[in-house]
Amino acid sequence: MSVYNVSTRLTEFDEWVRKSFSHANIEVIPVKGAEEKVPVIPTGATVTITCSPKFGLQRTIEHVTSVRSKGYRVVPHLAARMVESDRALRDFVRQIVDLGVTDLYVIGGDADEPLGKFFDAESILWALSEFDHGLTRLGVGCYPEGHPKISAHTLAEALHRKQEYADYMVSQLCFDPDALVGWLRDxxxxxxxxxxxxxxAAPLKVAKLAELSMRIGVGQSLRFLTKQHGIVGNLVLGRHYAPEKLLTDIGPELMSASLNIEGIHLFSFNQLEATVNWQNHISTT
Structure with missing residues (x-):
């Protein structure tokens, strides 16, 4: 490849990175007061609302209602283990569709015991296929560095089955570019x-990011960050994580049709002002 072509390719990649981050979905955890922070996000952006054992389905609905009323496109998360019954599933879907939601992100969830018969994302996807729900897109999770409670083989087989019902996948938080692209190639x-x-991950202070990463079970990836990026010094100096480095460390291969990357999902951990300020900086540099 000529110097000209290399330079052009890198320029295209820089633009791809900027566009990917400026149009990223931003994840919000529905804790009390979170909806009051959302207006710092530009209207028209996509906000995803999580679902957890601590808050339940109703809290997710409440925040979806609030965020939709502010003019945002919203993608609710639905944790299978939080769904008590077929009726509860249909009620949840009816409520979000009535709010104008067309995209649902389905996960298994972190609850130790399911509230009903649904125990993983696949069981929810199958149930959704049994009725006319009105949703046009369904997303599922994937795990480039594995899952602490599920074998890699089981995860791979489940992802194969889920793609029959799903339209896209979202990867768990990852800091290791080689692990991410290697998993995706495979x-x-x-x-x-x-x-x-x-x-x-959004541009949190490294100390906070380390704490949250251990809490959500991505300690293996955090160990990569510790080894490769001088995290101890960053902790002492109170520096922030640079999200764009994950993509730039991989390079223009990310634009290839064979990898089929749709976009970015930003884990904001509700640090919305810092996340949006960083997005604005990236889009203008």
Missing amino acids: TRAAGVTLPLRIGV
Whole structure:
């Protein structure tokens, strides 16, 4: 490849990175007061609302209602283990569709015991296929660095089955570029074609990011960050994590059709002002 072509490719990649982050979905955890922070996000952006055992389905609905009323496109998360029954599933879907939601992100959830018969994302997807729900897109999770409670083989088989019902996948938080792209190459070679939204941490202070990463079970990736990026010094100096580095460390391969990357999912951990300020900086540099 000529110097000209290399330079052009890198310029295209820089623009791809800027556009990917400026149009990223921003994840919000529905704790008390979170909806009051949302207006710092530009109207028209996509906000995703999580679902957890601590807050339940009703809290997710309440925040979806609030955020939709402010003019945002909203993607609720639905944790299978929080759904008590078929009726509860249909009620949840009816409520979000009535609010104008067309996209639902389905996960298994972190509850130790399911509230009803649904125990993983696949069981919810199958149940959704049994009625006319009105949703046009369904997303599922994927795990480039594995899951602390599920084997890699089981995860791979489940992802194959889920792609029959799903429209895209979102990766768990990852800091290791080689692990991410290596997993994605293997996943594509194995026949999974779902478009990917890459799960990326927002620009939190490194100390806070380390704490939250351990809490959500991505300690392996955090160990990579510790080894490769001088996290001890960053902790002492109170520096912030640079999300764009994950993509730039991989490079222009991310734009390839074979990897089929749809966009970015930003784990904001509700640090919305810092996240949006960083997005604005990236879009103008």
